[in-house]
Amino acid sequence: MPVTVLLVDDEPLVRAGLRAVLEAQPDIEVVGEAADGAAVIPLVRRLRPDVVAMDVRMPLLDGIEATRAVLRTVEEPPKILVVTTFENDEYVYEALRVGADGFLLKRARPAEIVHAVRLVAEGESLLFPASVRQLAARYGDDGRNRAARAAMERARLTDREAEVLRLMARGLSNAEIAERMIVGTETVKSHVSGVLAKLGARDRTQAVIAAYESGFVAPG
Secondary structure (H helix, E strand, C coil), X not given: CCEEEEEECCCHXXXXXXXXXXXXXXXXXXXXXXXXXXXXXXXXXXXXXXXXXXXXXXXXXXXXXXXXXXXXXXXXXXXXXXXXXXXXXXXXXXXXXXXXXXXXXXXXXXXXXXXXXXXXXXXXXXXXXXXXXXXXXXXXXXXXXHHHHHHHHHHCCCHHHHHHHHHHHCCCCHHHHHHHHCCCHHHHHHHHHHHHHHHCCCCHHHHHHXXXXXXXXXXX
């Protein structure tokens, strides 16, 4: 089955460019478009896309609020890939904090766009781990750290789960973590599931953000 994608951007040329790149791939299908975040929820409910590629800045409802609304109101929500002009953007970090699974630069090369959609759809690796680390270092220290540290303490991760979280923060896939820890991939998947459940994280990105904000992993 192809990865289905909904494009959300107020610039028609951006949507057209993304559509052309993605639909050139046999395993990706663009199922719809929207010009603003306000239109996302009904489209997601009707089209059931695997991934929403969504501009982080839009006039009526921006990507942050649209992401928050989708995750709050849609059962089994899609993966969300925020699209941005600037990677060191506080809007991008906030979108990741509220539940976006990754971000994509508008100037990205076609191969990078395709890779980002596939990786986010699979959900087994962190997209652009170095950039996420830089964003956390720049915007993560804003008063949320005390609550993040308390949440990390309450999680009571096992030694194995803690090791997995550190390797996740470095961007390693499940297969790479399994090789590093000399265990099976299914064992790693079990540890990842345990980390997400204990942290109350939707996916790897939110778990890694929590790890940085709590000081469990240093973002520098």
